[in-house]
Amino acid sequence: METIYALSTAPGRAGVAVLRVSGAHAVPALEALTGAGVPPPRAASLRRFIDPETQAPIDRGLAIFFPAPASFTGEDVVELHLHGGRAVVAGVLAALARLPGLRAAAPGEFTRRAFENGKLDLTEVEGLADLIEAETEAQRLQALRQMEGALGKLYEGWRARLLRALAYAEAEIDFPDEEVPGDLIAKLGPEIARLQSEIGAHLDDGRRGELLRDGIEVAIVGPPNVGKSSLLNRLAGREAAIVADEAGTTRDVLEVRLDIGGVPVTLADTAGLREAIGTVEREGVRRALARAEKADLRLVVAAPDAGDFALARAGDIKVLNKIDLGAEPPPGVIGVSAATGAGLEALEAALKARVGSAFEASEHPVITRARHREGLAECAAALARAGQGSDADLVAEDLRLAARALGRITGRVDVEELLDVIFRDFCIGK
Numbered sequence: 001m002e003t004i005y006a007l008s009t010a011p012g013r014a015g016v017a018v019l020r021v022s023g024a025h026a027v028p029a030l031e032a033l034t035g036a037g038v039p040p041p042r043a044a045s046l047r048r049f050i051d052p053e054t055q056a057p058i059d060r061g062l063a064i065f066f067p068a069p070a071s072f073t074g075e076d077v078v079e080l081h082l083h084g085g086r087a088v089v090a091g092v093l094a095a096l097a098r099l100p101g102l103r104a105a106a107p108g109e110f111t112r113r114a115f116e117n118g119k120l121d122l123t124e125v126e127g128l129a130d131l132i133e134a135e136t137e138a139q140r141l142q143a144l145r146q147m148e149g150a151l152g153k154l155y156e157g158w159r160a161r162l163l164r165a166l167a168y169a170e171a172e173i174d175f176p177d178e179e180v181p182g183d184l185i186a187k188l189g190p191e192i193a194r195l196q197s198e199i200g201a202h203l204d205d206g207r208r209g210e211l212l213r214d215g216i217e218v219a220i221v222g223p224p225n226v227g228k229s230s231l232l233n234r235l236a237g238r239e240a241a242i243v244a245d246e247a248g249t250t251r252d253v254l255e256v257r258l259d260i261g262g263v264p265v266t267l268a269d270t271a272g273l274r275e276a277i278g279t280v281e282r283e284g285v286r287r288a289l290a291r292a293e294k295a296d297l298r299l300v301v302a303a304p305d306a307g308d309f310a311l312a313r314a315g316d317i318k319v320l321n322k323i324d325l326g327a328e329p330p331p332g333v334i335g336v337s338a339a340t341g342a343g344l345e346a347l348e349a350a351l352k353a354r355v356g357s358a359f360e361a362s363e364h365p366v367i368t369r370a371r372h373r374e375g376l377a378e379c380a381a382a383l384a385r386a387g388q389g390s391d392a393d394l395v396a397e398d399l400r401l402a403a404r405a406l407g408r409i410t411g412r413v414d415v416e417e418l419l420d421v422i423f424r425d426f427c428i429g430k
């Protein structure tokens, strides 16, 4: 396998830039780049970095050596902490490129190697990706938990139990005359039912994890001129939408990203819902309706002089804007004034309560991707069939499918394990 290298910090000017090299040639590369011996493992050592051909100095910085297998990728890894200047980074990258057995890493290649060397399972890889993408506190926590293996452990735990059940079913098939109880399949029933209910409960999570990853969509809906754009601006705390006196100026869907109680929220101001005259406006209304339809939460806005809550459905937050004009909000409606800022706190609190309640801190790790949900659904379906079956061959096949569906989520499908389980639990053949 080739040795790979890449700049691991963001490109551009910075105080420090970190370069990583992974593979069998990492140590020779470090020796060539420093003209010195390998530093002690896992300790930051001050080094002068030189051009291996001309011996000309490039920079002075730290070198850290992580010997295999105790490294991120599982291979020998060398980290170079350089000064984050463009010429410094370019100089070291060019020097690395000229060394034998080294090439620039492809995107995600370090993590790919970590997975292939069993350092991370697929859910941990995804958690790491999410952690790097995380914009809010709640996203960060969810990603960190997943990166630390909470989801992977849950699935591997279920898979281990499935493999054990499968081992019993296999034993029934392969060794019918051995000292194995004859009613194995009947005995598997309760365990299959337990697994079904645990996986069912995990699937029935209101898509919390996926929502948190993607962010919550909140649509502001209502007829023109009730002050939707003004409200969005107020909530965003900045001028994000165009506010004008003329009806129908919000021609498209405008959106701002907000952090509400640690949850990323996309607040979309939609074009006024009314009979559109111009084609541009009609398109805007169509998009607005589509957007409002798929939003996770809707703020239905009316004003004393326009609109009502006829559009509002159960679960919508109803807002009466322009209370500065002297109107009282009816019960169940939050009165605000985008002009004066009155009532904004109550609206923000309502938003926070609604958004936050979807993410009540749970002891259990949650599904964060459609990929997990699909695998789990496949697993649950196979389990349901296994629970109904009485023929050992068919039950075994369904259990195998169920285990494989989970194994695909973590990326650890391995038939050898099945044999291990059989021999550990049964001592067949003695």
Ligand code: GDP
Binding pocket: 222, 223, 224, 225, 226, 227, 228, 229, 230, 231, 242, 243, 244, 245, 247, 248, 249, 250, 272, 321, 322, 323, 324, 325, 336, 337, 338, 339, 340
């Ligand atoms: P939209 O069409 O629903 O997006 O409404 P806009 O935000 O464009 O506002 C329409 C008009 O109402 C503008 O002239 C705003 O200045 C005015 N407006 C918005 N909010 C308030 C408010 O709270 N009080 C008063 N008096 N006028 C407002």
